[in-house]
Amino acid sequence: MHIASLQRRARKTAQKSAALNGEASSGIAHGLYFFHISNDKVEKHYQRLVRETEGQVIWHRVFNPGNRASPRTELDYQHPSLTMPRRYEQMEQAGGIVPAGLADLAIFPSVLATAAPFVWVLEFDVDYAGNWREFFTRFENNQADLLTTNLASHRDNPEWVRWRKAKHPKSLHPANRLRSFTPLMRFSNRFASSYVKALNSGEWGGHYEFTIPTIASMMGYTIEDLGNVGRLCPRERRGKIYSSTTNHPELTPGTFVWRPAFDSYCEDEPSTFTQKDMLYHPIKAGGIGQYNWLEAEKEMRAAQAAIAKKHLSTAVVMATFNGSRYLNAQLKTLVEQTHLPDRLIVSDDKSSDDTLDLVRAFARTAPFAVEIIENAEHRGYSGNFIEAVKRVEEDLIFFCDQDDMWYEDKIHLVINAARENSELAFSHDLTIFHRAMTKKKGRIPSYFDHLRRLNLSASICSKGCGLAVRKELLEELGWPDPEAGISYDGWLTLLTTALNQRALIEAPLVKHRIHDTNASGWIVTEEEARRKAKASPEAPFASMLDFYMMNSRKGWIKPLQEKLETVGKQINPEQADRAIELLEQYL
Incomplete structure (x- = not known):
């Protein structure tokens, strides 16, 4: 996007901002105070910020001492291995620390957790030589999607x-x-x-000081420089707010630079800050000493760290039946995984085509163990999967349809999520396509987005092809009586959602093929959403029941209630009681 086009976009947004002047804005802004050093000076600086912006900005501490993507905060954020799985993998490849240009992993999950219309992110080493209230008042009615500093294009700063x-x-x-x-x-x-979704596409990489403004510009969002003299700073702020030299490696001379650093904050040494009403950076206040409010979060993160250290063996479970038409394409994607499974278990349900011949040929050259089960009698779609799962000894189990295609990083990203999160089951997003679909009509790049556009919970996506579970889950839950008619994926996703034990990975990791011989090809339609949806999207289990508990599935209720009563209350008693009550309403 050319600078001139960005300037025109900003002017249009400024007109909207002017219309808000003197009126109530769309909601109070939140702010994240990011710090990786905790001492008296850093805490005093935070208290000044809160005091001077009371009623103007709601502030949250976000403490990230270990340079990982798991900051400690009171915000209930989703771990970036779930919300930004492909970006998280970039961090793992870079040595597992966020200073390698990947601090957005520590930032954006907390930003989204506020649910606020606008969120400020302020690092602890930023100061203002004036009253913070006056600074933030300048932007109360500003509607720009991104405000930051030292914005420049490649043309302006080719040596960066x-x-x-x-x-x-x-x-x-x-x-x-x-x-x-x-x-x-x-x-x-x-x-x-939108930024998180863009990173989940896998098309973006590099330092977040590049990805943030470039994705914003490419996706049509409004960008403004907070001040200085750059071309993306509005006239009314030009030469104000801060100064720096954008094309210098250290941005110096100026008040807002990379180096040199100041030793004290303005409140402690006001004479050092000679230019009033200006932003200053960096303030490197020394000393150590942490605060008691972090202790609970420390214990939680320690538990997660124990999970992270655990090696997870993996098994892929595939159920086949007359699948020769698409089978080779799916098997090829298993071999192309960036993290190969330890074992593939194929259970064939008395196929009459050459499915078994294809599987045997594949097994001879596969770079991992392949076990083939030939059912003596026809078990059906769900029973076939259950039969295969009985052979699993590995820690993490992936369910695999015979006619889909996996993205090459699927296993790797799910393992990352399982190491960093304690849930027992993981469902990821899907790309839905049909042989008659085109990119312009019918193809669904993200099934999660499709559900959310219908004002539904993404948890309604209960497809087994997007499901991975820990082995201990199957040991705890077992399987329902076949006479109940409950599908294997319905059983697992309903129970784990009811117990708050299913995490969603926000990236499509499978190309899910819809065709005329699918065993299960259900995709929620707009008409179906209007007719069935009653529960709030914020209530995942209730939302699932709206779609699952139709008259033909009333027989599912008692087995689910019994399992929640006998096993669910051991895992999460409070959630189990609520789920049992909800199921009772459908009887």
């Missing part, structure tokens, strides 16, 4: 060292890439959501 590792879609001309300097930013909620 971060360009070398920038990864982006081929449709973006390299000259239209943007850079920024991000100790202080503000995001709109809609941009934050």
Whole structure:
């Protein structure tokens, strides 16, 4: 996106902002105070920020001492291995720390957890030589989707060292890439959501000071520089707010630079800050000493760290029946995984075509163990999967349809999620396609997005092809009586959702093929959503029941209630009681 086009977009947004002047804005902003050093000076700086912006910005501490993507905060955020799985894998490849240009992993889950229309992100080493209230008042009615500093295009700043590792879609001309300097930013909620989705596509990579402004510009969001003299700073703020030299490696001279650093905050040494009503960076206040409010979070993170250290063996379970038409394409995607499974278990349900011949041929050259089960009698779609699962000894079990295709990083990203999160089951997003579908009509790039556009919970996606579970879950839950007619994936997803033990991975990891011989090809339609949806999308289990508990499935209720009573109350008593009550309403 050319700078001139970005300027026009910003002017249009400014007109909307002017219309809000003197009126109530769309909601109070929230702020995240990011810090990785905890001492008296850093805490005093935070208290000043809270005091001077009372009633103007709601602040949250976000403490990230270990340089990982698991900051400690009172916000109930989803771990980035779930919300930003492909970006998280980039961090793992870079040594597992966020300073490698991947601090967005520590930032955006907390931004989204606020659910606020606008969220400020302020690092602890940013200061203002004036009253913070006056600074934030300037932007109360500003509707820009991204506010940050030192915005410049590749044309303006071709020597910036971060360009070398920038990864982006081929449709973006390299000259239209943007850079920024991000100790202080503000995001709109809609941009934050879009940014996470863009990173989950796998098309973006590199330093977040590149990805944040460039994705915003490419996706049509409004971008403004907070101040200084750059071309993306509005006239009324030009030469104000802060100063720096954008094309210098350390941004110096100026008040808002990378180096040199200040030793004290303005409140402690006001004479050091000679330019009033200006932002300053960096303030490197020394000392140590942590606060008691972090102790509970420390214990929680320690438990997660124990999970992270655990090696997870993996098994892929595939049920086949007359699947030769698409089988080779699916098997090929298993071999192409960036993390190969330890074992593939194939259970064939008396196929009459050459399915078994294809599986045997594959087994001879596969780079992992392949076990083949030939059913003596026809078990049906769900029973066939259950038969295969009985052979599993591995820690993490992936269910695999014979006619889909897996993205190459599926196993790797699910393992990351299982290491960092304690849930017993994981469901990921799907790309839905049909041989008659085209990119312009019918193809669904993200089934989660499809459900959310219908104002439904993404938990309604209960397809086994997007499901992985820990072995201990199957040991606890077992399987229902076949006479109940409950599908294997319905059983697992309903119970784990009821017990708050199913996590959602926000990236499509399977291309799910819909065709005329699918055993299960149900996709929620707009008409079906209008007719069935009663529960709030914020109530995942109730939302699932709206769609599952139709008259033909009343026989599912008693087995589910019995399992929740006998096993569910041992896992999560409170959630189990609520789920039993909800199921009672459908009898």
